[in-house]
Amino acid sequence: MSRQAIGLIVVLLLFVGLLVVRAGIGKGMGRVYSERESVAMVQVEIPILDVVEGEAKGTVGTESVWVPAASDDAVDFASADSPRVEWETTTPIKPGTYFQDPSNAAFELDWPRTIGIWVAALFTLAIFSFLYKDNAIYKIAESVVVGVSAGYAMVIGFWDMLVPNLLGKLVPMFVQTHFIPGMTDTSVNWLYIIPAVFGILLLMRLAPKGQWLSLWALAFIVGTTAAIRMVGYIEGDFLSQINATVMPIYQVVEGANGSVDVYSTIWASIRQFILLIGVLACLTYFFFSVEHKGVVGGVARVGIWFLMITFGAAFGFTVMGRIALLAARFEFLFDDWLWLIDPTNQRTIPDAVAVLGM
Amino acid sequence: MLKRNVPLLITGLIGVFLIVANFFPSLSAMSEDFTVFFGIIAAMAFVLGGGSLLKVHLKKISDRNAGWAYSLIVLGTFAITLAVGLLKIGVPPNPGFPDKPWSGSVNADGTAFEWIYEYALKPLSATMFAMLAFYIASAAFRAFRAKNIEAILLLGTAFIILLGRTFAGYYLTGWIPIDGPFSGLRIEELSVYIMQVFNTAGSRAIIIGIALGIASTSLKILMGLDRSYLGGGN
Structure with a gap:
């Protein structure tokens, strides 16, 4: 084993040792606490009031709405057969809030977020390791950036652009039923077949034959960009800067x-x-x-x-x-990770803060 | 014909239509539709990017090229992010429509996708950009030499702007009365003055130049004089 490798191992062991020592001092380090909350919704049939000149004259039917199970509407209109959906949410709380009342059943150690803090810290250190020299740990972190950012862009593009703006125009009822129930405009707009066709043509670049078809989609992108940018820059930059x-x-x-x-x-x-x-x-x-x-x-x-x-x-x-x-x-x-500093009083017990006037 | 002329025709027609639409309010709705079309095709381009990523890294892995194990990590993290996001793993339904399990936002707090963003993508990209602080400082130390008046101006301005945003700057000229006639010489005031006057003047000229450059390049593309985007070297 080379001297350099031995040196690296010693540094790593020292680092792990310091972490262990830090974890054993005081309240420890690198933990996230959350408050668990149960959300229950129930579907009820609420009467629609017939209001004449600000006064209720009776009802003109009912409307089906989801309301919180603990709300007055649920108490008044829900029955044992009413459809009910429940799920749990966790909201991060300050560690200080947990330390103040650790016996509170709603407070708990949030394992996913705690693991997240550690993963983020190790990724941060992995990137910083490049300051020493290009190394395997840095390359692993770099590969994660490439993979995650490519996947992230695709997912955001799909849910934020393709679903509401393409599928929402071509198959609106399907999108409304499954993905965007609040969508009001459910009429089909066949004009949106144009970007669908050009989008598919763009993917032809990956096909073994007919790659030239992707040039048509590229031409559309270039034409749109050139026109929008030309007008935008003339209006927004050229004229406005001269005006100013x-x-x-x-x-x-x-x-x-x-x-x-x-x-x-x-x-x-x-x-x-x-x-x-x-x-x-x-x-x-x-x-x-x-x-x-x-x-x-x-x-x-x-x-x-x-x-x-x-x-x-x-x-x-x-x-x-x-x-x-x-x-x-x-x-x-x-x-957040080592708990060595606390500029925002995250881990100070609230009562102590109040007493000390901090 | 189909490979060269049709793309030129598409570019020209779309471009002219979008420019003309600015002058006819009745066409503005259609113009907005075309802007959305652009966004949709750009989103589809991400699929192309993903496909290209798969192609390159799968080849690297199958050929056992140097560093193929890193390609494995790229593809693994790509697949996990994609699966978690597209399948909306751990995403609660929209409280207004709890019977629709796919109605929740993929970015909602506490979801697996948000976890990936918060604890992987954000720290990694932020640290990469933060590291540039070291390299900029190092490059500046090596390259900055006050050899002539231009270099002195650049160096001096950078120094004042840096000092103006630190406590050291405040302390250095803190003895100058803030309401006196020389208050403009305080580093923080000087820094603001440089930004508002000299920097604005230079930036305006640059912005005007960029706008003119973009307008002329756009015109060349729309008129078919610049065909570099079609490939083939002309």
């Missing part, structure tokens, strides 16, 4: 008493002037039909300075965004 730039340089700022705030007016006007100069200078730099020499060259150079400031700001923002994400991952590891 072509403003009076003299910007009047009024104070609280309605009079002109001279100091703020000067600064707002300078700001608008710099903005206008900046946009024009940058556009001059992007205009390559004229050689960047003389006055044009000078203005283009000012444009480059503005662009450098923009790129610097973008860089700073990106770095801060990534650091915020990194901080969030560390917070997850140290707070």
Whole structure:
């Protein structure tokens, strides 16, 4: 066994040892507690009141609705034969709530979510292991990302797009009966046969023969994208940005008493002037039909300075965004998993918080 | 004919119709339908992506190429996610329609699919993006050199923006009175000023350039001058 492998094993053992020690201190670590709740619904026939001028004059039939089994409607209208459906839900609670009243039968250790916390923590560490070097643990995590994200996109595409927008238009009664009972429009729209056909043509790319048919679907996607993007960018970006730039340089700022705030007016006007100069200078730099020499060259150079400031700001923002994400991952590891920090009083017993005024 | 001209015709007709629809309110409903069509075909493209993923990784496994075991993990996690999501495993019914077991949302709290998102996809992708913090810092340390005025501007702005969003920035210029005439020199104020004025100016010019580029490229595609999406090199 190489020295490097021995070193890795030692680090891993040390890590596991530290975890075991941490798990044995205080209230332990990495657990999620939930409150179990039973949901019971019962189908009842509720009379429809005949209301005339705000006054009930009798009933005009009944309507069949599902109501909670403990509701007044259920007590009044449900019988022993009424259809009834029950299931259980679990809602995560703060560990502190559980520690306060561990004998509460509704509170319990939530095994799926607890396992989830551990899986998420190990995945996080697996990805971080790439900072040392490319290794098998990282590659496993990377493969999971590929597999899960592909499956996730397909599932979301199916339930959120294909079922309501394609099947819901072509076979609405089937969709209403099984998947979306609340769907109101149940008329068939045969126009939606077009995306169905193009979608199937797109899948021809996987077929051994007739792959060229997928070009028709691709042509549809390209045509739609080009048209929508062209109009959208001209309207939403090109015109709106020009509209926002072509403003009076003299910007009047009024104070609280309605009079002109001279100091703020000067600064707002300078700001608008710099903005206008900046946009024009940058556009001059992007205009390559004229050689960047003389006055044009000078203005283009000012444009480059503005662009450098923009790129610097973008860089700073990106770095801060990534650091915020990194901080969030560390917070997850140290707070949710290891229980070493508790910035949101998750594990503090509520009474103690109240007494200490925290 | 069928392989080249029909796709060009489809692209042109669809594109012209959607552009013209903007000028005729009576066509706007149909235009919205076409936008939904696009979404539907894009969702079907995910199936194509899944099929392609299967094809590539199954070949890798059958050929016993290097790293085939990772392909096994890719396919395994793909199949599990797909099965859990499409079969709505552990999804309770919609409380309004409890007799319809398939009526619940696949993303509902406590479902197996939500578990996969919350405890696998989210931490993995968030950590991958978070790791970029190390690499950006490392790349910046190696590449950033204040050699000329442009580099100084870029470096200085990045430094001010970074400082402006940290406590260090507040402490550094905290001695400047907040209501005095020089309050604009406080790092956090400077950072806001840069974002609102200089960054806005540069971003506007870039956005205008992008919009013009997209409009001209779209026109080239719709007019059949750009056929690169059909393959074949022209």
